[in-house]
Amino acid sequence: MQVTMTEVLPVRIGVDIGGTFTDLQIYDARSGAIFGFKTPTTPEDPSIGLMTGIKEAADRHGFALRDVGFLLHGTTIATNAILERKLAKGVLVTTAGFEDVLEIGRHVRREVYALNPQQPPTLIPRDCRIGITERVRADGSVEVPLTAAALDGLAETLDRLDPACVAVCLMNSYLNPEHEQRIAEYLAKARPGLKVSCSSALSAEIREYERTSTTVLNALLIPVIAGYLDKLTHRMQAEGFAPRLLLVQSNGGVCSARTAALEPVRLLLSGPSGGSAACALLSGILGEDNLIGVDMGGTSFDVSVVRNGRVNVVMQGEVDRMPVRIPMVEIRAIGAGGGSLAKVQQDKRMTVGPESAGSRPGPACYGRGGVGATVTDANVTLGRLNDESFLGGGMRLDREAARVAIDTGVAKPLGLSVEAAAEGLLAVTNANLGAAIRLSLFEKGVDPREFTMVAFGGAAGLHAVAVADETGIRRVVFPQNASTLSAYGILHSDLIHDLVRSRVIDAKPESLAVIEPLLENLLADARARLDADAIPASDRHIELAADMHYKGQAFELTVPMRSLQLDEAALSALIADFHDLHRQRFSYSNPGSAVEIVSLRASAIGRLPKPAAKPPAAHDSGRPPxxxxxxxxxxxxxxxxxxxxxxxxxxxxxxxxxxxxxxxxxxxxxxxxxxxxxxxxxxxxxxx
Structure with a gap:
């Protein structure tokens, strides 16, 4: 039987399953120790590597599986399923006449000068997009009712298409969800095997393209994540392992396994968000307000920025050029990790990444059949990695295989020595890493020299100083347990529910009569979510914010509200805060212009007990290096x-x-x- 939120067992585990390694951070309250552990990821079923790592860590560090109260789990499974298109067959149900919203998208050209620009992927083909007769007006009133005959016709079409999941996104359902709710209730009774995702329950926000894209991604991920959670649950039960399982979300918080199964799109930045959370923690510990966190693992290089002690959370992100309208930590990721493959083009130009050797076969130096030249092979070739004590002695690296891979893949095509080729490979890699950092900071109008770099992940330590030289950064922190720092951030996570209500309202006192019922509904929903998670009253915290813009603008700024009440004085303060934020972000504001509130947001936070770790003991042997x-x-x-x-x-x-x-x-x-x-x-x- 799983523990509740109030039960405290001595051991807590944070897990970050990456493309190459599965990282663990374990806290044992009996000793006050926090220690890291690393094991290869098993791509065919990540739960295998997860349980293997937990059992090996238990043997090494002296705890029993029954001692574990919480398992906080970050994963890249959702992102990988989309990128690799390992998705079940899905159907989109929308208002008749709006079946092409996904293809119409937004009239924004990413590649301004491309003759044949790439369109964002459309994951549901045209013949699987069903228009149903109904219509809700822009004010939320019903223009065309949803009839029983329309529902029966929908069921017949679904029988013909035979999908595994259904995304339901009707026009203006963010204002009036009645028709979406009726479709979901009908399908639950008539076709109970179907996985159904409704936009009004997931992302009740204005803008039909972004809402549709988010709902489609969520529906397609439900079978993937539900299948993984079933495997993990059965594997845990077979081992007699019954902690409270919580999944890491893109916003840096965790949610229950039940929520993750229903809303898996919230897991898209599950792993990387743990690293950002760790950097925010380090900001307080180090007394550094401005940090640039760089997480370099086996597959990717993730950059997150801490300004004034906080990580920026954006209300919309994307995956593979498809918009995702959910709150997520702002992270820039490029395909540059220890396993990134180097290639020499026909014009003698060398590139590194984004293709990766992964964990299997991995870099050539792993001795598992890999033959391509990777970043790790270059570091081994140049003596920067100890080939006899990799992974804490758990793996011996094949230095000769690394040299052969560099020689074959880079040195001979470029007419260089093996050492010069390996050094060039690392120089290209470091230039790519530096460019990602500069872009992350320059787009915010800040100078890298004002930031301290936090280098973590298994590969970052070998590159951080060179990248700091590349970008002008003069101070670098290598945290304790740097290789598993994302898992450390996960270990300290709180439970978070993000809720939203959209309605375009003039930000003026006359609108309070409309705003107040929306806020009351939002707060009631937030409290109900925390009730469902059994969070004690003393551990609850609710934060409110408003998406606002000047009238006529096509984008919003999210402005935190100072309290849970909104009277005339609080509204005036909120408007003043919007002007200040607009000035900070864009160097100007228009205090005399009309301001609109587009959405109201709530974050319902359940505080989880925090590890009270002891400082690491010093073991100065007095021996020379x-x-x-x-x-x-x-x-x-x-x-x-x-x-x-x-x-x-x-x-x-x-x-x-x-x-x-x-x-x-x-x-x-x-x-x-x-x-x-x-x-x-x-x-x-x-x-x-």
């Missing part, structure tokens, strides 16, 4: 190699040096030094 031949700046050098676990607080290391820990390594270049602080983090700075 070892040395290793490392290729730097065009030649081999004897470089000091330190063990991070043996560095006491205050210890300072001058570059060039390599600092090794169980699941990652840090490379310090010339002109850099780093110091271990009292929290166990390594803080590096350029002094030349």
């Amino acid at each position: 070892g040395t290793r031949k490392v290729w730097l700046a065009g030649h081999w050098r004897d470089v000091a190699v330190w063990s991070r676990d043996e560095l006491s607080p205050g210890a300072t290391i001058e570059g060039p040096a390599v600092i090794e820990e169980a699941y990652t390594s840090v490379l310090l270049g010339d002109g850099w030094s780093c110091r271990r602080d009292n929290s166990g983090h390594l803080v590096a700075g350029r002094h030349q």
Whole structure:
């Protein structure tokens, strides 16, 4: 039987399942220790790697499966299913005459000068888009009623098409969901095997294209995520493992497995959002308001920005050029990780990524049959990775296989030595990483030199200093358990429900009579969600915000509300805050112009108990560092190699040096030094 939100068992686990490795962070309240663990991901069924990692961690760190109270689970399964098109057959039900909304989209050209620009994918073909006779007006009133005959005709069409899931998105249903609710109720009785997703329950917002796209993605993901959760649940039951399972959402919070099964589109940034949450935590610990978090794993490089101690949450994102209208942490991701493959084009130009060797077969140095030259192979070839103690000694790397891959894939096509080719591969990679950072900061009008970089993920430590040099950043933090930091952020997550009500309303006192009932309904819904999750009253928190714009604008800014009440004084403060935010974002504001409220938002937050971790113990052995031949700046050098676990607080290391820990390594270049602080983090700075 699963534990409730109020039951406290001593062990909590945060899990981030990536494309190459499954990362775990485990907190044991009995000792106050937090420790990381890493195991290869099993793409054919990620729950296999998950349970394998948990059992191995239990054996290594001395806890029993029955001791685990919470399992907080981040995953890339939803994103991968869309990108790889591993989706069930779906049908879209919409108002008759609006079957082509997905193809019409928005009249925005991404590739301005392309002669044949690519259109966003349409995941449901035209013959599977069903127009049903009904119509709700723009004010929410019914113009054409939904009849029983129309419902019966829908059922007959569905029988002919035989889909696994149905997306229901009717015109103006965000104002009046009655027809969508009737369709869902009818199908639940007439075709109970169908998975149905209604836009009014998922994303009750204005703008039919974005709402339709979000609902379609959600419907197509329901069979995928429900199938995975069934496998995971059965695997956990077979092991006698019964923690409270919570899934990480794109907004950085967690939700119940039941919510995840019904609204899987909320999991699209499940894993990366944990890294952003960890950076926000580190902002307070380090006393740094402005951080740039860089997460480099085996497959991708994710950039998140912390400004004034907070990670930005946007109300709309996208996956594979398709809009997703749900709150999500703002993250920029590129295909650049340790497993990214290098290719030499016909014009002798080398590219790195976005294709990845993944975990199977993985880089050539893994010895699993991989033959392409990867970033990890280059680091092994140049002595920057210890081939005898990879993954904490759990895997021995094949250095000769790495050299052969670099020689065959890069060196010979370019007429270079193996070392020069590997160094060039890393230079291209670092340039790509630097470009992603600059773009993430420049688009916000800020200078990279004003930010401290937080480098985490299994591969970031070897690249961070070089990328900092590339971008002008002069301070880099290598956190404790950097390789599993996203899982650390997940470990500290709270339960969050995001709710919204859309209605375009003039932001003036006369509109309060319309706004107040919407707010009351929103707050009642928020409290009901927390009731369903059994959150104690003392652990509840609700935040309100409004999407606002100047009348005539086609975009909104989300403005936090200062309280849960909205009277004339609170409305005046909200409008003033909108003007201030508009000025910050766009360098101007128009206080005399009319302002509209487009949507009201609520975040219902259930505070989960937080790990009370003890600072890591120092184990200064007093031994001098070892040395290793490392290729730097065009030649081999004897470089000091330190063990991070043996560095006491205050210890300072001058570059060039390599600092090794169980699941990652840090490379310090010339002109850099780093110091271990009292929290166990390594803080590096350029002094030349």
